[in-house]
Amino acid sequence: MSTEWFFKCPDKLCKEYPPPIAGMFDMLKEKAENSDFPKCNCSRLYDIFINFEFGLYGKLLHCFYPSTIPNWRGRYNQKWEYYPFLVIVDPDDKELWSKNYYLWFPYWHVVGTKKLKKYGQWAQCLDTDVFVDLLRQAREKGYKL
Numbered sequence: 001m002s003t004e005w006f007f008k009c010p011d012k013l014c015k016e017y018p019p020p021i022a023g024m025f026d027m028l029k030e031k032a033e034n035s036d037f038p039k040c041n042c043s044r045l046y047d048i049f050i051n052f053e054f055g056l057y058g059k060l061l062h063c064f065y066p067s068t069i070p071n072w073r074g075r076y077n078q079k080w081e082y083y084p085f086l087v088i089v090d091p092d093d094k095e096l097w098s099k100n101y102y103l104w105f106p107y108w109h110v111v112g113t114k115k116l117k118k119y120g121q122w123a124q125c126l127d128t129d130v131f132v133d134l135l136r137q138a139r140e141k142g143y144k145l
């Protein structure tokens with residue numbers, strides 16, 4: 001995965017270092033679950049920036065995953081969990097990318113007792129009810145989608 005992300009304290013004079021986070025999945029999941037994440041040692045909330053390989057650079061405003069995680073038994077009877085995320089990104093360069101928010105849909109399968117995280121490299125195929133559930137969550141935060 002070549003999409004990069006990083007935390008940035010809104011206080012430009014802050015000298016604190018961001019905490020280590022295991023990976024994009026854990027960061028997005030924590031952000032979706034905890035409105036007080038990620039917090040800088042100076043007590044401000046970090047801004048999260050995402051840098052896509054295709055050129056878009058912007059601030060992560062909110063992210064969501066389904067209220068009920070779809071899951072099933074796959075080959076070898078392993079449990080598969082499906083985490084399709086909705087990530088709302090505010091483009092840094094509005095001249096280039098428009099004034100609209102961008103909706104990013106990264107997804108992972110979390111497999112077996114070891115919770116192996118498999119990142120989805122290609123376009124996803126979403127159940128309509130799951131997509132509507134994500135839209136409802138974003139609308140509750142005030143997005144006119």
Ligand SMILES: [Zn+2]
Nearest residue numbers: 009014040042
């Ligand atoms: Zn800080």
